[in-house]
Amino acid sequence: MELIFEKSVPGRHGTLLPRSDVPRAADLPAAFLRAEPAGLPELSELEVVRHFSNLSRRNFAVDTNFYPLGSCTMKYNAKAAEEAVRPFAGAHPLLPYLPAGESFVQGSLGVIHQLSQLLAEITGMAAFSCQPLAGAHGEMAGIMMIAAWHRSQGQQRRFVVVPDSSHGTNPATAALVGYEVLTVPTSPAGDMDLDAFRKTMNNEVAAVMMTCPNTLGLFNPQVAEICAIAHRFGALVYCDGANLNAILGKVRPGEIGFDVMHVNLHKTFGTPHGGGGPGSGPVGASEKLLPFLPSPRIAQHTDGSYHLAEPAAESIGRLANFYGNFGILVRALAYITMLGRDGLVEVSEQAVLNANYVMSRLKGWYDLPFDTSCMHECVFSAARQLKQGVHALDIAKYLIDRGFHPPTVYFPLIVKEAIMIEPTETESKETLDAFIAVMIEAAELAETNPEALFQAPRTMPVSRLDETKAAREINVCCSWAIAGQEE
Numbered sequence: 001m002e003l004i005f006e007k008s009v010p011g012r013h014g015t016l017l018p019r020s021d022v023p024r025a026a027d028l029p030a031a032f033l034r035a036e037p038a039g040l041p042e043l044s045e046l047e048v049v050r051h052f053s054n055l056s057r058r059n060f061a062v063d064t065n066f067y068p069l070g071s072c073t074m075k076y077n078a079k080a081a082e083e084a085v086r087p088f089a090g091a092h093p094l095l096p097y098l099p100a101g102e103s104f105v106q107g108s109l110g111v112i113h114q115l116s117q118l119l120a121e122i123t124g125m126a127a128f129s130c131q132p133l134a135g136a137h138g139e140m141a142g143i144m145m146i147a148a149w150h151r152s153q154g155q156q157r158r159f160v161v162v163p164d165s166s167h168g169t170n171p172a173t174a175a176l177v178g179y180e181v182l183t184v185p186t187s188p189a190g191d192m193d194l195d196a197f198r199k200t201m202n203n204e205v206a207a208v209m210m211t212c213p214n215t216l217g218l219f220n221p222q223v224a225e226i227c228a229i230a231h232r233f234g235a236l237v238y239c240d241g242a243n244l245n246a247i248l249g250k251v252r253p254g255e256i257g258f259d260v261m262h263v264n265l266h267k268t269f270g271t272p273h274g275g276g277g278p279g280s281g282p283v284g285a286s287e288k289l290l291p292f293l294p295s296p297r298i299a300q301h302t303d304g305s306y307h308l309a310e311p312a313a314e315s316i317g318r319l320a321n322f323y324g325n326f327g328i329l330v331r332a333l334a335y336i337t338m339l340g341r342d343g344l345v346e347v348s349e350q351a352v353l354n355a356n357y358v359m360s361r362l363k364g365w366y367d368l369p370f371d372t373s374c375m376h377e378c379v380f381s382a383a384r385q386l387k388q389g390v391h392a393l394d395i396a397k398y399l400i401d402r403g404f405h406p407p408t409v410y411f412p413l414i415v416k417e418a419i420m421i422e423p424t425e426t427e428s429k430e431t432l433d434a435f436i437a438v439m440i441e442a443a444e445l446a447e448t449n450p451e452a453l454f455q456a457p458r459t460m461p462v463s464r465l466d467e468t469k470a471a472r473e474i475n476v477c478c479s480w481a482i483a484g485q486e487e
């Protein structure tokens with residue numbers, strides 16, 4: 001049955017605007033004046049409310065369902081953190097911050113300053129800038145800082161080294177900043193192959209980018225040695241901190257030897273990843289890289305008031321409008337202060353426990369390419385199911401019918417038919433058990449009735465979409481046809 005997106009009926013309305021009492025706002029050139037009415041939708045208020053409420057019910061969300069999307073840390077977003085943002089919602093970014101005594105935004109600047117300091121404390125880096133608007137943006141900031149540092153040493157280096165398990169944003173970042181990428185393979189244990197790494201290193205390497213723990217959900221026990229080797233070649237080491245949820249209060253990357261890192265506030269610190277943003281990827285620097293951080297940075301006068309510091313000459317400059325994605329910063333500060341030191345440690349312990357629980361319960365049903373205890377996520381392969389023609393994608397689609405968001409599939413790229421499950425710390429044992437039961441059901445169906453998996457999902461308004469076409473040819477306003485859907 002056809003679902004018509006267009007619901008407008010001429011003459012219908014939900015609001016009466018008061019008659020304008022503005023004599024004439026401005027003398028606009030005739031070319032800019034509208035010749036025809038704007039053609040806005042004409043609907044009653046109830047129709048609008050129903051339209052958007054029904055659209056929202058077609059969405060998967062952490063608030064409605066289990067969402068074990070590996071690498072993305074889709075944890076529950078505590079409503080108290082939302083509450084904390086509300087008072088800041090009306091603060092205009094152009095409000096003056098000087099002079100301190102009369103400032104309207106001392107509290108807002110204080111949020112950014114305190115959060116930066118807490119992130120430095122948690123990660124062992126010297127300082128943070130909260131400007132970057134996403135993880136990838138933080139990576140770009142970090143690699144730009146490394147490039148600027150090499151320039152300050154009178155050097156122009158050519159390469160950035162990444163392991164082949166790395167997130168696609170790592171090599172993309174290196175290329176964007178103008179480097180050539182050297183890829184190091186993964187050892188059978190799931191870590192970057194140390195011998196291959198040693199052979200790859202040379203005096204033209206500007207940076208080594210390591211995800212810690214890595215995207216196989218494993219913590220590399222040789223990571224300090226990797227930092228030391230890189231440093232011997234005059235290279236700096238970048239920590240992709242998107243997986244920080246696994247090591248809060250356990251490991252401080254700054255103490256291992258990392259020179260620069262980013263963290264994903266919209267993964268680890270109380271804002272779920274997804275929905276296209278907004279996000280925030282603060283970038284942190286070791287003592288050596290401090291002057292290269294983006295500017296302006298927020299500093300404190302001796303009387304405790306805040307101001308925008310004079311940029312250091314070496315700074316890579318401004319990366320975002322105003323203060324970055326400020327709402328996400330407030331949520332992160334609320335999240336960190338609500339949990340405190342012990343709470344953050346517990347977050348990681350519970351996240352790791354949940355992932356290991358899922359891993360050990362599903363191990364008999366799916367291939368586990370790196371069979372060792374994991375950190376916050378576990379990576380299976382559907383290679384066994386593929387013998388019956390069942391792909392990781394079919395299992396993912398089946399999970400949708402059974403009320404679960406699929407795990408990440410086909411990443412990391414080095415695992416054939418990868419199924420990457422990150423349960424996060426906020427899920428109960430009952431939820432994990434229900435998910436595990438459905439994963440086992442899918443494995444059994446792959447043996448007994450693979451056809452059932454090929455047809456999934458059957459319960460959704462739309463079934464299997466051409467996701468590439470949908471992303472490349474976005475069309476959000478035309479009528480569309482949906483098979484079998486009652487409106």
Ligand SMILES: *Cc1c(COP(=O)(O)O)cnc(C)c1O
Pocket residue numbers: 071072134135136137167169170211215240242243264279281
């Ligand atoms: C999510 C992620 C990124 C990128 O973060 P975005 O905010 O999506 O740009 C980088 N590396 C890893 C390992 C990630 O999981």
